[in-house]
Amino acid sequence: MFAALSSTTLQARDIYVYNGSNIKPVGTSQNVQRIAFNSNGMSVTTENGTVSTFLITNFDYFTFFQRSTTSVKQSQSSFYNISFDGTNVNVKCPNNIDNVTIFNASGTTVATFSPKTKYTSYNLASFPSGVYLIKVVTNDNVFSQKIIK
Numbered sequence: 001m002f003a004a005l006s007s008t009t010l011q012a013r014d015i016y017v018y019n020g021s022n023i024k025p026v027g028t029s030q031n032v033q034r035i036a037f038n039s040n041g042m043s044v045t046t047e048n049g050t051v052s053t054f055l056i057t058n059f060d061y062f063t064f065f066q067r068s069t070t071s072v073k074q075s076q077s078s079f080y081n082i083s084f085d086g087t088n089v090n091v092k093c094p095n096n097i098d099n100v101t102i103f104n105a106s107g108t109t110v111a112t113f114s115p116k117t118k119y120t121s122y123n124l125a126s127f128p129s130g131v132y133l134i135k136v137v138t139n140d141n142v143f144s145q146k147i148i149k
Contacts, residue, residue: 060146092119097114
């Protein structure tokens with residue numbers, strides 16, 4: 001099982017779920033307080049207790065944004081780029097990347113690193129075939145993408 005976010009802060013958190021290379025999300029949840037992963041997908045609980053479930057077969061990646069009431073919302077399409085060429089995971093961001101964590105399908109952390117740059121690459125050649133979740137943390141955003149090796 002993947003780890004989950006749980007918080008009591010007053011900042012709103014929004015999740016945008018994408019399938020393939022579509023620019024528009026296939027699902028969204030606002031004011032998220034908790035995310036839980038299991039072998040079937042992702043459950044999202046909002047601050048009012050509503051639970052939404054996204055099946056893992058229906059999405060390829062999701063983005064997770066914290067926002068305050070005084071900020072200007074960033075465009076998701078220009079925020080980041082994660083690519084996988086069969087060997088390397090490549091991450092690009094307009095801001096420095098604070099931390100990258102790679103989880104296997106069981107939710108176990110298999111790699112973590114802190115590049116502190118706008119671009120990073122990680123070699124997965126020694127990893128077994130399977131589904132991995134790449135979680136990227138910048139100074140004000142967290143986003144993740146599923147890859148299949």
